[in-house]
Structure formats: structure tokens, C-alpha cells
Amino acid sequence: MKVLEFLQKVKQNEINIEDYLSEIVQKVRKINDEYHYFNSIVENPKPEHKGKLFGLPVSVKDLIITKGIETTASSDILKGFIPKYDATVVERLKNAGAVIIGKTVCDAFGFGSFNLNIGKSFQPPLNPIDKKHVTGGSSGGAGGITQKADFTHVAIATSTGGSIECPSAFCGVYGFCPTYGLVSRYGLISYADSLDKIGIIAKYIEDIKPVLKIIAGHDEKDNTSLSQQVKTKEVECLKVGIVTQALEIVNEEIRKAVEGCIKKIEKHAEIVEVSLQKAMKYGVATYYIIATAEASTNLARYCGLRFGRNEKIESKHFREYFAEIRGKYFSEEEKRRILLGTFVRMAGFKQRYYVKATKIRKLVIEEYKQAFNKADIILTPTMAIFPPKIDEVEKMDIIDIYNSDLLTIPPNLAGVPHITIPVQTNKKFPTSIMLCSNHLTDYWLIDIATKIDKWIK
Amino acid sequence: MTEKAKIGLEVHIQIKTKSKLFCSCPSGKSENNVCPICLGMPGALPTPNKKAIEYAIRLALALNCELAEKIIFWRKCYFYPDLPKNFQITQLEPPLAKNGKLKIGKKIIYIRELHLEEDPASITYPADIHSSRYCIVDHSRSGTPLIELVTEPCFDSAKQCRLFLTKLVAILKCLKIFDESCVLRVDANVSLNGPRVEIKNIGSIKEVERAINYEIIRQKHFAKLGKLKRETRLWDSTSKTTKPMREKETEEEYGYIVEPNISVIEITKEFIEKIKKELPELPDQKAERLIKQYKIKPEFAEILSLDYDLCEIFENIATDISPNLAASFLCTEVAGALNYEELEAKAILDRTEEIKELLEMVEKNKITRKAAKKIVEKLISKKFSVKQFVSTQDMYLVSDEKKLEEICKKVVKENKKAVEDYKNGKEKVLQFFIGTVMKMTNFSADPQLVRKIILRLIENSAN
Numbered sequence: 001m002k003v004l005e006f007l008q009k010v011k012q013n014e015i016n017i018e019d020y021l022s023e024i025v026q027k028v029r030k031i032n033d034e035y036h037y038f039n040s041i042v043e044n045p046k047p048e049h050k051g052k053l054f055g056l057p058v059s060v061k062d063l064i065i066t067k068g069i070e071t072t073a074s075s076d077i078l079k080g081f082i083p084k085y086d087a088t089v090v091e092r093l094k095n096a097g098a099v100i101i102g103k104t105v106c107d108a109f110g111f112g113s114f115n116l117n118i119g120k121s122f123q124p125p126l127n128p129i130d131k132k133h134v135t136g137g138s139s140g141g142a143g144g145i146t147q148k149a150d151f152t153h154v155a156i157a158t159s160t161g162g163s164i165e166c167p168s169a170f171c172g173v174y175g176f177c178p179t180y181g182l183v184s185r186y187g188l189i190s191y192a193d194s195l196d197k198i199g200i201i202a203k204y205i206e207d208i209k210p211v212l213k214i215i216a217g218h219d220e221k222d223n224t225s226l227s228q229q230v231k232t233k234e235v236e237c238l239k240v241g242i243v244t245q246a247l248e249i250v251n252e253e254i255r256k257a258v259e260g261c262i263k264k265i266e267k268h269a270e271i272v273e274v275s276l277q278k279a280m281k282y283g284v285a286t287y288y289i290i291a292t293a294e295a296s297t298n299l300a301r302y303c304g305l306r307f308g309r310n311e312k313i314e315s316k317h318f319r320e321y322f323a324e325i326r327g328k329y330f331s332e333e334e335k336r337r338i339l340l341g342t343f344v345r346m347a348g349f350k351q352r353y354y355v356k357a358t359k360i361r362k363l364v365i366e367e368y369k370q371a372f373n374k375a376d377i378i379l380t381p382t383m384a385i386f387p388p389k390i391d392e393v394e395k396m397d398i399i400d401i402y403n404s405d406l407l408t409i410p411p412n413l414a415g416v417p418h419i420t421i422p423v424q425t426n427k428k429f430p431t432s433i434m435l436c437s438n439h440l441t442d443y444w445l446i447d448i449a450t451k452i453d454k455w456i457k
Numbered sequence: 458m459t460e461k462a463k464i465g466l467e468v469h470i471q472i473k474t475k476s477k478l479f480c481s482c483p484s485g486k487s488e489n490n491v492c493p494i495c496l497g498m499p500g501a502l503p504t505p506n507k508k509a510i511e512y513a514i515r516l517a518l519a520l521n522c523e524l525a526e527k528i529i530f531w532r533k534c535y536f537y538p539d540l541p542k543n544f545q546i547t548q549l550e551p552p553l554a555k556n557g558k559l560k561i562g563k564k565i566i567y568i569r570e571l572h573l574e575e576d577p578a579s580i581t582y583p584a585d586i587h588s589s590r591y592c593i594v595d596h597s598r599s600g601t602p603l604i605e606l607v608t609e610p611c612f613d614s615a616k617q618c619r620l621f622l623t624k625l626v627a628i629l630k631c632l633k634i635f636d637e638s639c640v641l642r643v644d645a646n647v648s649l650n651g652p653r654v655e656i657k658n659i660g661s662i663k664e665v666e667r668a669i670n671y672e673i674i675r676q677k678h679f680a681k682l683g684k685l686k687r688e689t690r691l692w693d694s695t696s697k698t699t700k701p702m703r704e705k706e707t708e709e710e711y712g713y714i715v716e717p718n719i720s721v722i723e724i725t726k727e728f729i730e731k732i733k734k735e736l737p738e739l740p741d742q743k744a745e746r747l748i749k750q751y752k753i754k755p756e757f758a759e760i761l762s763l764d765y766d767l768c769e770i771f772e773n774i775a776t777d778i779s780p781n782l783a784a785s786f787l788c789t790e791v792a793g794a795l796n797y798e799e800l801e802a803k804a805i806l807d808r809t810e811e812i813k814e815l816l817e818m819v820e821k822n823k824i825t826r827k828a829a830k831k832i833v834e835k836l837i838s839k840k841f842s843v844k845q846f847v848s849t850q851d852m853y854l855v856s857d858e859k860k861l862e863e864i865c866k867k868v869v870k871e872n873k874k875a876v877e878d879y880k881n882g883k884e885k886v887l888q889f890f891i892g893t894v895m896k897m898t899n900f901s902a903d904p905q906l907v908r909k910i911i912l913r914l915i916e917n918s919a920n
Contacts, residue, residue: 064500065499065500071499071500073499078499081499083493083498083499083500084493085493085498085501087500185502185718186500186501186502187500187501188500189499189500190499190500190718192717193502193717193718194717220504221502221504222502222504222718223502223503223504223505223718223719223720224717224718224719224720293714294714294717296712297532297534297542297544297712297714300534300536300542300543300544301497301499301541301542301543303536303543305538305594306496306497306498306541307498307499313591314590314591315590315591318536318537318538319536322536342712345534345712345713345714346710346712347710347712350712350713354714358715
């Protein structure tokens, strides 16, 4: 049942919320035993307020702070952390009557594309279509439960370089990532603050807008939160921009499926060629430099003193204690990104890496602006590959893993809104197309995407 | 070794805003003033305090600095238990303001830059820093706004540093961005043309002078032994010495990046103009005005201009009392007594009327200035009626020659040796006689008359 229909039924007392929610908890537990989508499930979920989303079950990625519910970022170093406050999005959802049913697993601190980078206290989520395969990451639990749930539910997820888009594509659901600054980040555990966004994963494209309307909007607790209004756009004949280079690098089956979509769209819109040369060439490097530089400073606070893991400290020098805690509870990938990020901002290397990367990001934003002069939206495949098997990922080279974000990184770097739509293929797994549009045209993009979704079905 | 000392200061000034620099917790000492933001909890984000920015601009303008066009905050990254996020939000490039100046007498002190940053938590040790098995981190200070002011290494003595800091505090108080509850912490870089030594954590102006003087002597001594090295030392106010903290081979690595959670803040011309217009009278302007308006001596005008509250008292009584008497009494007797009791003039603002009454009596020759001094020394610790005090303590001026002559005779008689000394040319002895008589009369004797009588008595005494 779609969100609006569900809300209507709740309003008309056709659905008893209490029964519905306790039934959901049962289902979630059962799914979780098999697929591991949740780090924690709320015991007796119930709405705290009356509001526009009254009774709507929502899962929250475990990278977002929830008052009184353990919040771990799927990292061992935060295991046991029970926050005393709510993230702004959680507060807004609760105030609107939505119900938090649990915290979904993700790559630790959002560091990953396959949701296998998790602490030892957690279990990797399994692909809802075939358990031998990954869900994609970092919002793997959010993608998986959205596909697997046979009840009304929306997942709150986050993206820094593709963490909403990748699991949406691998699990065959819709993912939406807003303009940077449209949704408050207050209470989102920072990975790379200048890139982090909170967005939505949903089973039906129509489910995105009602939830976005609740969580979007200026928040004085987030200094980078935008105060401008979202724009609407009047378009006589829709111009859809295609990036040829993006189609050339993807898996053959994926390319065929996406080309099939383009053919169908062509009946309703004008297809134009746009260039995102810089974004395609330098995007991945730029992203990993900026993201790890920021991440390495954000993760400095995890030292066993104020929250999360702590141990007997007496008689130890603080450096020794910090090193011990961080050495023990950070995973290999967390350590890799801390080291990489520390290196690129060190005196002597900073100009060559960090400063240069921030300059290239500006060029990428400029490149998108140019492209949007030619096209209203830009269409690319979301992922170049189908979800790999878990044991295949374990054999993959780290550079290849980082490169798998090639198509999702550009819109994330530019901070433009983007949405992914699942597309059927001739293979076992579906794939996905990604549409992005100019800053602050978020609702318009969702409307256009809803049309396109119909055209390509 | 006769090299001149070369000293530069880094001054950390806590400013008096209602809330902290990046959250809405109350600033300054109070219980429970912590929140997820100043504790550096995961997910909490900083929001800059506009008032703190305005205050810092006020100081920058008062020190004739060039202001930056934009405020950009940075992360300064290092691990330390007092730093909740293990990075400090501070400024790097551009600093809020640079190239300022402040005149100390005839010398100009050049200010390299000033910027805003957050104060870390405070750490206390149950015992000595090196021997304690644990420390206590108190986060109530965490996130308090600080202005860091860096001077060029242009001081050549500890005294000059003290005078600069005194004037700086006077300016801060004038600007109403600082008061007794705010803390000033100073790091001093001291070198005698040799390696540079940084002294950290000096907590008051007096201590700055002590620490630098100590360090100059230590460096001279160690230079002679050939053992002087570049290092960071810690001022220990208990032992009044500097102690080694760490050796400094190279510049520290702070891996600065721009703080991505705070948007760039434009400092508009209109905003600067508005702050400029609201700037109060600053010490130099005040001293000039005092000289012009009250015709008092420049040295008194300077002292008054640097002590906001003392000057308040002065301006309140100078219309009724001779300004020169008021200024000299406040700057010598009152200032001296305050200094002795380690009090600020603010503590005696409510005794302005009493001081005025005292000086009126001095002016009308009802009491001696000595008596006024003795009374004011008491008045500083406790408010009381001075008129009543004068009459119950019998302090009204005595100019009865007969009565005084009796006392003088007694004093001269009891101090034959002193009389001899005077006759042998030790003229200072006269002061001793007068002083003794003053004390015996509870400072009520007319000193001029006593002088006359004593001289006559000595003259007449037999050889």
C-alpha cells in the first residue's frame, strides 16, 4: 500500500495503528533474522504526535541520531551509544506522527559501496533478491528492507557519494537524494559534512514527496541548511541530457536496459547530448580526497572518552589510551580513510591534494550549471555493475571498489538533487537509471521522475 | 650576555557573550552548561554566535586593525583530552583582522592578527601534572568564545608587556566585551637573540611580568652554560618558575581544513560602519579629554583613562572637588590602597559619595590628606559614614599651637639622637619627627604647623 493511501486509511480508522505496528515488528524481526537489515528494532513503536504522517512506519539509517535508541553508525567504536537528543529529521518525522520502527545497518560511518565495511558487532545485510549478493551501500539495510517489506514503510537514508543510489539500484527500489542543504543534517553523524545529505528510499515513487515535505526546510541548527524556497519549473518540451561516456563504461546488459529506457522517453521528450567530462574524469579522486579529509577530522572525536566504547584509562597516557581504543574498535576501512584523509591535508601535501580537490569540485559544479543550460534533467545509469556476490567483493581491489561509485559521485559532488528509478533487465537483478536536475528543483524533479517512471514501464 | 630581549605575546581573551561561540549554552561559569554541541557529540553541528563576531570586530576596530572581508572558520586538528572533537574550530586564513597598533607611551605595539576560536574544556589534576594518575576534564568552559590576539615580537621588557596588557584590558572593558569574570591567558615567546622559548599558560597580567622576567634570567644563565634550546615551557604560578613542557624541533602539524559546517560569513561595510558608530570613547581619547576638560596632569589622566571604574568615580566628583586634588588622590592614595587589598575600583563604585565627602573636608582644611588616606584605606573594605568616623576618631584638623607644641616637645625630648643627627645635616630626620607627631595625633595635626614647631624646638634646644 502506498503511503498516501495508507495515511488515508489510518485517518478513516480503516487501519488500526496499534495492531498494524505490532504486526510490522513481527515481520521485521523475521526478515531481520534472515537478511540482517536492522541494527536495532524498536520494541513497541507508536506515534508520539498527531500529524500529516500519522502512523507511518519509518526506518532510520543508523548514521542518524535517535533519542533513546542506540545509534552506532554500524561501527564498533560507537557500540552502546544511546543519544540524549534527536536529529532534526527524526524530530520532524515524530512531530508529524511518523513512527520509528528501527535503525538500519549501513557501512560504518557510511564508508563503503557494498555494506560490508561494518564493525564486528554487526552482520552484513543480504540482497533481498539473492542472499549471496550484496545490498549495496552504504545504506544497505534501508535498501534491503524497502524491497523486502510487504507493508507500508519509508526508509530515511543518507548519501555522501552514492550511499542512497547504490543500494536502491542493487535492491530494485527508488532512491532520492535532495539538494545539499535542503534537509537539515543536524543529528546526522558526520562522514564528510560538505557532501553529506539525508534522503529517502521508497518502494513507490509516490511515497517520496509526502515524506520529503516533512523533513525538508530550513533548520537554524544546521548552518549550511538553505533558507531559499524550492523552485518549480515550467517546461514545454522536456530536454533530457544523456552522457554518452557514462553509457560506454557500464555492463553490457545494463547499457541495453538503459538504452531501452531512453528510447521510450524519446517519445515524450527531446534527448540531447551533454558533457560531464571533468566530473567523469576527476570525480572519484576529488571525492575521495575531500571526503576522507573531512572524515579523518570527524572521526577524531571517537577516542573512548565521552561516548561509545570506553575502557579502563587510569595510569595511561592519553595518547596511549586513544591509540588503543581507536586501534581496537576501528575497522580496516575506517583506518584506511582516516590515514588517507590525514595524509591529504598534511602540510606539504595539502596544496597538491586537498586544496586542489576543493578547486576541482567548483569546476564540477560549474560543469553541471553548463549542462543544465542545455538539458532540464540529466540521465545516466546509476551503477555500472550488478550487485556482486559477497565473496567476490572480498577479492576486489580497493581502487576498483572506490571506482564503482564513478556514476553516483558527480551529482553528489555538485550537490544537485537526483533520483534513481529501478529498471528491469534480462538478468536476475534489475538495474537503475539516475535522473538529476539543477539545485533546488527537488519537487519538480520528483514529478518529472514520476512521469518518466510511467513512460519506461 | 647583554642582548636585548625580544618578546611576542599570544593573548587568549574570553569575551563576555551570553552564550557560547557555537551553541546556545550560557557562557561563563555556571552549572550544567553543556549540550551535544559543546560536548562534541556525534551528529551535533556548530552554529556561529553573531554577537561574538560583533564583539571581535569591536576590538579589531579599537586596535586599528584591517578587517577581513569574510569570516571563515577552520578545523585545527590535534588530539588532547580537553578538546571534545579532537579538533578546535578556529580561524586561519584570513584571520578576522590583522595589522593593528596600540600605543604604549611613546612605543607602538604592532598587532599581527586577531581571530575568534572556541575555548577547550579545562583540565584539573589531583596532584602535580606529571605525577597524577588521572585528570578531570570539566566541559563547562568548552566552547566559550575566545579572541586570540597575536602581537609582533616587538616588546623588549616584561614591564612593557604588562603595560600593553593593562591597556588592552582597559580597552576590552571600555568596549563592554570583557569583565572580571572573563579570563585572560597569555603565551609569551621570549628570546635573547638565541633560540625562541614559548611560555604557555600564564593566567594574569602580574604573572606575565613575573614569568617573562624569570625566563630572561633563566635564558641568560643557560646561554652562559651553552645549554639553551628551543622549547615550550609551562609557567607554574605556585613555584613561580617555568618548567619544561616539550622540545620543539619543527612547527606542529595541525592538518587544517575549512570547517564545512559553517557557511562563509560576509562582513559588510554597513555592519562595520554600524559598529564603528557605536564604539565608546577609548583610553587614548579619554586621556586627551580629561586633560582638556579638567586640566589635570597627563600622568593622572593616563592612569584614569586605563581604569574605567576609577575614572567613573573621578568624573562623578570632579565637578564638586578640585579636579587636581580628586585625580591625584584617586591615582595615588585610592589606587595604592586598592592595589594593596588586590581589589578593583569596581568594588568601591558605591563609595563615590564618601570619597567626595572626604576630599571636601581636605579641601576645606577640616582634615589632613594623611587622615583622608587612612580613612580611605578602611573605606575600601567596608562602606561607612566618613563624617561620623572623623568625629568619633577625633580626626578633625588640630591647629591649636599650644596643644601641638606639647606633643612636639615630648617627641623632641624622647629623640635626642635624632636631634643631633639633624643638626649634623641629616635633614630627612625632620620627616621622622613630623610623622611621629602625626601618628600620635591620629593624623589630625596640621602638618605645616607641626613642621614649624619642630624646627623651632630643635633650633632652641641646647647644644
